[in-house]
Amino acid sequence: xxxxxxxxxxxxxxxxxxxxxxxxxxxxxxxxxxxxxxxxxxxxxxxxxxxxxxxxxxxxxxxxxxxxxxxxxxxxxxxxxxxxxxxxxxxxxxxxxxxxxxxxxxxxxxxxxxxxxxxxxxxxxxxxxxxxxxxxxxxxxxxxxxxxxxxxxxxxxxxxxxxxxxxxxxxxxxxxxxxxxxxxxxxxxxxxxxxxxxxxxxxxxxxxxxxxxxxxxxxxxxxxxxxxxxx
Numbered sequence: 675x676x677x678x679x680x681x682x683x684x685x686x687x688x689x690x691x692x693x694x695x696x697x698x699x700x701x702x703x704x705x706x707x708x709x710x711x712x713x714x715x716x717x718x719x720x721x722x723x724x725x726x727x728x729x730x731x732x733x734x735x736x737x738x739x740x741x742x743x744x745x746x747x748x749x750x751x752x753x754x755x756x757x758x759x760x761x762x763x764x765x766x767x768x769x770x771x772x773x774x775x776x777x778x779x780x781x782x783x784x785x786x787x788x789x790x791x792x793x794x795x796x797x798x799x800x801x802x803x804x805x806x807x808x809x810x811x812x813x814x815x816x817x818x819x820x821x822x823x824x825x826x827x828x829x830x831x832x833x834x835x836x837x838x839x840x841x842x843x844x845x846x847x848x849x850x851x852x853x854x855x856x857x858x859x860x861x862x863x864x865x866x867x868x869x870x871x872x873x874x875x876x877x878x879x880x881x882x883x884x885x886x887x888x889x890x891x892x893x894x895x896x897x898x899x900x901x902x903x904x905x
Contacts, residue, residue, distance in 0.1 A: 675802075675889060677701045678749040680742065682732055682789055683759030685712045687858045688808070691876035692756055695884050697723040701754075704745040706730050708759070725749070732759055733780050738788035742796065752796040754804040754887040757786040760826075764819045774822040782826035786833060794841070803846035804887045807834050811852045811902050831898050838896035847895035849886045853879050854905035872904040 679696050683689040684705025690713075696703045703724045705712070710729040717726055725748055732738045746752045760782040763774045790805055797803030809830045816824035831850060838848040855861055857873040882901050885891055 677753040677802075677887070678704075678746070678751050679754040679756065679887065680704045680706060680745050680752060680789075680793070681756045681758055682706050682785060683708075683757075684726070685709050685716065685728065686758065687860075688856065688876045688879060689758045690716060691880040692758065692883055693720060693724060695877070695880045696887075697721065699884070702749040704749060706732070706741050706745070706759075708732070732785035732789050735788045735791070738785075739792040742789065742792040746796050751800060752793055753800040753802060754806070755789060755793045755797065756883055756887065757789060757805070757807045757830075759785045759789075760808065762823050765822060766819050767821060770822075775825065778822040778826040779829070782823070783829045783833065786830060790833075790837065794846070797846045798841070798844045801845070802889055802892060803841075803844075804891075805834075805837065805841075805846065805848040806883050806886045807848070807850040808883075809834065809850040809852045809898060811854045811900055811905075814852070834898060835896050842895055847886075847892065849891070849894055849897045849899065851879060851882055851886070852898055852900045852902075854900075854902040874901055874903040874905075878903075 679701050681689050681693050685707035693703050693705050697720050705726045707728050712726050730741050765774045807830050810827035813824040813827035834848055834850040853874050855873045857875045879901050
C-alpha cells in the first residue's frame with residue numbers, strides 16, 4: 675500500500691535516512707525542516723517521490739497546522755507522521771543555567787506536540803494512521819549534563835503513551851523509538867575515540883521507524899522501543 679508520510683526534521687541525518695527509506699518503498703514523502711534550504715543534492719537523491727519544505731518553525735502551532743495541511747493536500751491525505759525534529763545540548767545546571775531546559779523542551783517536545791495535534795484530524799481519516807516519535811534511551815536514566823535533553827525526551831515518552839491511549843479507538847497507533855548513540859558525523863567528531871561499530875546507524879533506525887509505520891505493526895501501540903545497537 676502506498677502511504678503518505680511526513681517527516682519533521684527531514685533535512686537532518688536521521689530525517690534524510692527515514693525519507694530515503696520511505697521513498698524506496700514507494701511512499702509519498704514530505705520532509706519538513708526549520709532550516710531554510712535542504713542540503714545540496716538531497717532533492718535530486720530523493721527524486722519525484724519527495725516534497726521538501728524548509729523554513730518551518732514547528733514550535734509555532736499555526737506554522738505546524740499550515741505545513742501539515744499543505745502536505746496532505748499535495749499527497750492526497752496523510753497516513754504517517756514521523757517526529758524527528760529536535761536538538762541536543764550537553765550542559766550542567768550549575769554552568770548552563772535554566773535556559774537550555776526551555777530551549778530543548780521547545781525543540782524536542784513542542785514541535786512534536788504541535789505537529790501531532792495538526793496531523794490527528796488527517797490521521798484519523800486514514801485506514802492505518804501512524805505516529806512515530808523519536809525518544810531517547812538516555813532519557814530512561816539521565817547522566818550528568820544530560821538533564822535538559824533527557825527531560826525533554828522523557829516528555830516525548832509520556833506523550834507517546836498518552837496519545838496511544840487517546841487514539842487507540844480511532845485506528846491510529848502511536849509509538850516511539852529510543853535510540854542510543856547514532857553514528858553521525860557530529861557524534862564521531864565529538865567522540866573520536868569511541869568504537870563507532872557499536873553505535874546505531876541512521877539507516878538501521880530508519881528501518882525500525884518504518885516498521886512501526888507499516889501495516890505489519892498495526893497491533894503495536896504505546897511502545898517505547900529501545901534501539902541501542904551494542905552501546
